[in-house]
Amino acid sequence: MSIKSFLNGSADLSPIQQKMVAEAFTVDLNEPLVFQVGHLGEQYQEWVHQPIVSKEGPRLFANDVLEFLTRTEWWAIPLIWLPVVCWCLTKSVEMGHTLSEVALMVVFGICLWTLIETNTAHYLLHGIHHKHPTDGLRLVFPPAAAAILCFPFWNLIRLITTPTTTHGVFGGGLLGYVMYDCTHYYLHHGQPSSDPGKHLKKYHLNHHFRIQNKGFGITSTLWDHVFGTLPSTKTIDKKSS
Template identity: 70%
Template sequence: MVAEGFTVDLNKPLVFQVGHLGEQYEEWVHQPIVSKEGPRFFENDFMELLTRTRWWAIPVVWLPVVFWCVTTSIRVGRTLPEVGLTVVGGILLWTLIEYTLHRFLFHMKTKSYWGNTLHYLLHGCHHKHPMDGLRLVFPPAATAILCVPFWNLLKLLTAPSVTPALFGGGLLGYVMYDCTHYYLHHGQPSNDPAKHLKKYHLNHHFRIQNKGFGITSSLWDIIFGTLPPSRTSAKNN
């Protein structure tokens, strides 16, 4: 935890400390501390509160929006089968977004003060404290901000009657992703596919952190060649 004379004090708010790690941040953040006790991020109590979200807030906030989007497409003339297929397409689109964000943004390499700080807030904190139950899902306010450009892009590329259902499908995919992610860390599945997904995701955290970027599915890892090797093949190598 020492880099160029700097030591991270885990008993103090972390966000404005980690930037000082410089090039050593990458190694430090991928040495997980497995504890359900989450660290403090900010000295300010209000800022600290904004970083903590209960998992159930995600479906409570976003499922009504999904319902509104789907019914809007029906009201403007799309048939139920058409809307259903569009929603499925939106869910599939989300799985690609999920994979892309996780691989290229959440796992970007940083070494500058603000690069390390922003990465820690975005995803590094999850790898450092993977069992922090209040920082496993994305705060709804931040999600709402990110939804705006996504909605505008879909409006630009799709027909007005298609946009709501496609957006709703993507948003439903996101809800499934965040709830699945929480369950993979804190649930105890006994049957597949949940049991397999839990092993797959914890493998990403604790064994091969540059592979296995899918959360709700390994589909895009298979397509783009980032599927982690089995334990047997890894030992043979």
Template identity: 70%
Template sequence: MVVQGFTVDLNKPLVFQVGHLGETYQEWVHQPIVSKEGPRFFESDFWEFLTRTVWWAIPVIWLPVVCWCISMSVRMGHTTPQIALMVVCGIFVWTLLEYTLHRFLFHIKTKSYWGNTLHYLLHGCHHKHPMDGLRLVFPPAATAILCIPFWNLLKLISTPSTTPVLFGGGLLGYVMYDVTHYYLHHGQPTSEMPKSLKKYHLNHHFRVQDKGFGITSALWDRVFGTLPLGKAGEKSR
């Protein structure tokens, strides 16, 4: 049920409020509040805990899984060059998945109560509070659930001996994505490439939120024509 003229109370848990915004949710969620203090999501301390993840938990939890998956394919007889090539392929597949999820799922338009609520949990909260350091990376429990269809998809298109290393490469790509995403918000890069990437991503948050869906690179934005325009009408470099 949508409450007409509803106003979100930022001093109360937000998740079950935002659905009442109805069609005004999209406008509200894309007006960022720049604060390192994140909002409370739930009354329940248990559910609140599950929404908060420190950035370093991502490599600590998932890099051992990456190594284990790669070692499985090594034990099945693949050579080092073959392993390296398949890891790179897995990372490449992840970059396309990263772009696709961000563009078509994370930025889906919603207006129903539960549509708004689920979108806020999935990605809207990040656009509303882009500097919330404990909600920048994906909670490990949610990642584990999403790994299941990714593994099964790879099983359909690859052999039993290559599935583990391709999965490991894709998972490594995810780890690179999540730690890069955190760095783009909270790091202070000094070299040109990370400075350019940080500017590119913050442009997506604060200027052109319907363009620039790449996080680790602008490759797929160039391929699919979602590269944002610069101030003078030129495409961003």
């Protein structure tokens, strides 16, 4: 049976045949990528961590509307989400909380986000960025996708907070996300000349180009310390390329 026949009927293949297809499949970078990467199987992790450095990234979807929604200028993130953060914090004040209490909620929300930011490891959320790390329009997270993910994030916060603190903590988490995305963009396209920006840039590029299974933090190295994914100082200090 040919590889093409395997791919066309992959749902009916045995596990051994599916493995043969995965091992034989080659991604065509000139075609939309999203529905190709699923055929890589166990080869996906190796493939996605072999970065292609180019100013313009590949096409993800054949559909023009879906493709448009995957490309985002960095400034759209604060422009869209900071007003939502302000609304959430205003709502908390209207519910009777003092500014000090709201500030504590925000800090808690930001800390919650820093934990979530270390867990973005599949193609649509983060894998595309690892494969094409210099594509500026796919460096920040698309607002349409972020809006969808806000619902489970809101429900998660509602489970662990009281009705009057949900807005404040959610606003803090959203603020953490904005800080994350803007910092992430700056680490790739900015040229910090002093710490902490200079260290964070070196730390993050080390994650992309040297040891992809360590150094996941963007705005903080806190959770890399906690989860044991902190790269050695010797590795970080080596020149990233």
